[in-house]
Amino acid sequence: MALESEILATALAMRRDGEPAFHGFALARRLKDERGSRSLTAHGTLYKALGRLEGFGLLTSRWEDGEIEGRPRRRLYELSGRGAETAERALAERRAKPSPHAATASRPVGRPA
Amino acid sequence: MKPERIAALVLRWAWLYTRNLPEPAGGDRVAEIEADLHDHIADARAAGAGDRHIAREIASRALRGAPADLSWRAQARARPTAKGAGMHRPARRSAVRVALVTAGVLAIPLTGMAVSDEVRWSAADFVFAAVLLAGTGALLELALRRPRNLVLRLAAVAIGVAAVALGEADDAPGLVLFGLLAIAAAVALTLRRRVRPDPRSG
Numbered sequence: 432m433a434l435e436s437e438i439l440a441t442a443l444a445m446r447r448d449g450e451p452a453f454h455g456f457a458l459a460r461r462l463k464d465e466r467g468s469r470s471l472t473a474h475g476t477l478y479k480a481l482g483r484l485e486g487f488g489l490l491t492s493r494w495e496d497g498e499i500e501g502r503p504r505r506r507l508y509e510l511s512g513r514g515a516e517t518a519e520r521a522l523a524e525r526r527a528k529p530s531p532h533a534a535t536a537s538r539p540v541g542r543p544a
Numbered sequence: 545m546k547p548e549r550i551a552a553l554v555l556r557w558a559w560l561y562t563r564n565l566p567e568p569a570g571g572d573r574v575a576e577i578e579a580d581l582h583d584h585i586a587d588a589r590a591a592g593a594g595d596r597h598i599a600r601e602i603a604s605r606a607l608r609g610a611p612a613d614l615s616w617r618a619q620a621r622a623r624p625t626a627k628g629a630g631m632h633r634p635a636r637r638s639a640v641r642v643a644l645v646t647a648g649v650l651a652i653p654l655t656g657m658a659v660s661d662e663v664r665w666s667a668a669d670f671v672f673a674a675v676l677l678a679g680t681g682a683l684l685e686l687a688l689r690r691p692r693n694l695v696l697r698l699a700a701v702a703i704g705v706a707a708v709a710l711g712e713a714d715d716a717p718g719l720v721l722f723g724l725l726a727i728a729a730a731v732a733l734t735l736r737r738r739v740r741p742d743p744r745s746g
Contacts, residue, residue: 455576456583471584471601474554474577475609479616494575502586503579506572 434472434480437462439489439518440525442510454505455481481508489514547588547598551581554606561613569620638689642681649677653718673718676707680726687733700730 441461445453453461455478459471484490491511495504510518558577562570581602588598650673656663665673680703687696707723710716 454579454583456580456587459580460587470608471605473605473607473609473612474558474580475606475612475614475616477609478573478576479612482616502582503575505579505583506576 434476435484436521437465438480438484439510439514440522441465442490442508443515443518443522446510446515452507452509454507458508484514489517545596545599547585547595547602550599550602550606551585554581554602557606557610557613561617565617565620566623569623573616638682638685642678642685645681646674646677649722650674673722676703676722679703680722684726684729684733687730697730697733700733701727704728704730 438458441458442453444465445451445458445461450457458481459477462468463471481490481492485492485508489511490508492506492508494506498504555574555578558574562573564570565573584602584605585598588601593601650670653663653665653670653673657665680700683696683700683703687693687700704723704726707719707726709723711719711721711723
């Protein structure tokens with residue numbers, strides 16, 4: 432569930448930044464920036480995780496309305512009420528419990544695809 | 545290589561692994577990947593990245609995600625999505641069963657005609673027997689799936705009795721045998737229900 436937790440935390444951060452709805456690529460870019468990683472999350476891994484979170488009722492999704500000129504329609508995800516609660520709890524737990532990598536590694540922790 | 549060419553290949557891969565998946569899961573995934581690829585190329589170009597770098601990045605994302613794509617496909621195939629899809633399968637199985645039994649029973653007089661002069665069935669006889677067998681078979685299949693429905697079992701018994709009476713009058717042992725089998729099947733269904741009561745009845 433590591434990626435799923437990361438997605439929830441990032442979605443919460445995006446919501447606090449005034450971006451409650453996000454699409455797949457925007458999330459991948461944000462995850463990359465927050466991890467300080469060199470690569471974006473793989474397509475299969477990202478969309479499978481988003482599907483799982485939606486299946487758990489932690490995210491909701493909808494397609495953009497109508498035809499958008501110059502680009503394909505995006506699927507927009509949003510934290511559900513339960514998703515926001517879960518993300519808040521996970522963040523609070525993370526803050527209360529220091530990461531085991533924090534003391535030993537200064538480099539960002541990447542995750543496999 | 546142009547990132548658009550790699551994107552087209554990735555999209556083709558998405559088409560491949562979403563093939564024959566129930567909608568909207570398959571179509572949604574392809575549309576989502578298409579939007580992602582477009583956004584990726586546009587974003588990277590706006591940030592000043594070269595085409596080769598973008599193409600490499602897209603290929604890397606697709607390759608690293610391929611195992612997850614395949615496991616997602618397996619899950620999507622296993623998941624019953626449309627309400628009707630799960631209900632049609634038993635009906636199809638029933639229809640196949642009835643067709644096989646009908647064909648099997650009709651093969652007996654057909655073989656008899658081929659090896660002996662004593663068996664003489666006309667095309668009309670075959671059609672009549674096929675309708676009778678398939679109709680009764682379908683009725684029994686329905687009775688099996690709806691064990692609480694007494695009317696279906698009574699209808700099967702009525703057909704059986706009619707067949708026995710017709711067979712006796714017309715001196716057709718095959719028809720009598722069919723009638724007896726239909727009655728026996730309906731009785732067996734009733735006994736089966738008594739031994740194993742329907743769990744829904746509490």
